[in-house]
Amino acid sequence: MSAIPIVPGVNEQAWNLPSRGRVGMYCLIIGESAIFTIFVVAYVFYIGKSLYGPTPEQVLDVPIFNTICLLSSSVTIWLAERAIERNSIRTFGLWWAATIVLGLVFLTGTGIEWHRLIYHDGLTISTNLFGTTFYSLVGLHATHVVVGLSMLLLVLIFVFTGHVRQEHSERIQVLALYWHFVDAVWVIVFTVVYIVGR
């Protein structure tokens, strides 16, 4: 019986495979995109099909400030990623906290919008097709923001307890991928709900 088959040099060749964390996160993003696709298709399919009001034109305002906050959080988290790669944990924590604040502002804005829609305009999830599709699509996105914020907060707590070091930058970047995805989905949701559907 021979030993492990070895062609000279094969063991010295570089054998680099992609990081499993990144691959896993990309897979999750693909799966999540399919969920969003179904909700977006339902929204687009039902535009203008509600039998009674209120309609999007009557009640929706374009949330420009919110959108700017969420999209700029992608920039701040990218700056945080760069900071941890350079091993400046302080800068990392600052940009990371800024990201969380921007996300919270976005969520608050959505809350204010929903409060106005429900109590002022009388639009609930069961009012008409617009209400059903609007709250479920925007709500699905907001759920993802909440999940993302919880994870970001967890990392921030670890920063305060001093558990985040440069060697974690890979994991931080995987988490940041998710946050970038949540921001990118908002671009689609924003376009469909506030521009095409209004």
Add this chain to the structure above:
Amino acid sequence: MADRTLPIDGSLDLTPPREQEGTLLETLHSWVITVDHKKLGLMYMMLAIFFLLVAGAEVICIRIQLAWPDNHFLSPQVFNRLFTMHGTTMVFLVGIPLVFGFANYIVPLQLGARDMAFPRLNAFSFWMTAFGALLLYYSFIGGGGLYGLGNAPDVTWWAYAPLTARAFSPGHATDYWALALIVTGFGTLGGAINVIATVISMRCRGMTLMRMPLFAWLMLVDSGLLLVTITPLTAAQIMLVIDRYLGGRFFDTQAGGSAVLWFHFFWIFGHPEVYVLVFPAFAIASEVIPVFSRKAIFGYPAMVAASVGIAFVSLGVWAHHMFTVGMTSASNTFFVLSTMLVGIPTGIKIFNWLATMWGGKIRFATPMLFCTAFLFQFLAAGLTGIMLSVAPWNWQLHNSYFVIAHFHYVLVGAIVFNVFAGIYYWLPKATGRMMNEKLGKWHFWLFFIGFHITFDTMHFVGFQGMPRWIYTYSADRGWNHLNLVISVGGMIQAVAVLIFAYNLITSLFRGKIAGNDPWDAWTLEWSTSSPPPAYNFATDPVVQSRRPLWDLKHPEDPDWRYE
């Protein structure tokens, strides 16, 4: 020549194992908390086989009811519940757990890895699936509250709107159904992510993608397909739950909602799902047929390309389930053509398996018998599939027993046959003991005969116009004898499955000791001991060809010279 020593020197830690210690409770505890891919794979398999027996018992009740005209064995309500539960169980609690059972156990071993990419996610996925199963079956006692004993979902496994609206399906049975599918859906998503990350990131040194065993390739494609298949179902179920609990209007036709949208959403999941279920059968055939024909697989790159091709095309064929809904002729034409297109890559695969057998020195052990039957049955299933893809033919036969016969030819004739092949092939690796070959042959021939008695006959009763979902029929329709024949065939299959169960259980205690490589096979899982140790390989293997164990056994004529 079968080699019963350790093929890779130093691949095993030869220190004798610690004495088995611990009480029954401790052993049980170790299985509950495990994150080991082999234990989780076996748990997936046990879950799947258990529910295979449960769903089999359900369909035996259905066949007893349909054996005679005007039978009163089951009430119409119970009949509806049983076929709903049969379909839902077979797809979500048998088919998908089988995918992950095989993938979990075999893929890391074949890749020379020590575990899956995310062991804890793996355990989480399994327990989500098991919890979903519990939710679904709890509906039997909890669906209408405890007072409504025996109130399982009765909306068919695709639960067409608006039947699922609160007004038409009161009680909680439909909610249990929807929640169970959401929960198992998360488990499935986790499992799919894990398999992909394992195949991409955990391969041993030298195992490039084009040197991977086809089994691992098919599981990779299968998991990729699951990523974009199970998630639309989750989305649709969330919409259904919003409709039922929050008064949403998604599928409420009185508020302008569309029932047809549900049909689309469901089949966007439902059709690729068929391919998700059949890929493990392809995967098993791609391992068993070469080993038992004593030839390397024919046309490896074409097999990979055909698998990826099937996965892509399968995403664009869903509405061939909906020809009778009344779509435009443009969409009818599109879905007729796209459906027929699936036949091309599938045909490539069948020809390649045949070409692998051609001129080989075929050993008809039990796994090979099942795989050979699979080839011909899957071909026949494909041909009736092409017939049904023609829209006018489909208008004639939709929702008749011809359709039932067609898809059971795929689900039983292809998938179940190959799952049996896979179990006979890999069980010696998992338990260290062979299954009885004589009982295996009895199992095969009885199952084969029963299968053909049942499902060949079903085509004819479909031609005679018998629709599905009817709980009984009058004696003057001319379906009496054929239905009796179908039911008798069902019983023969049940006997065969019981023989299999007996064989499986007795082999654990009295089976012949298998050794590391009982089939003289070529992939890495046969280079470690049977059963493999927790760490799989003490040193990471290095491979240079698609058949690393062939290279070891035949150093004078290794594969890597030709690849």
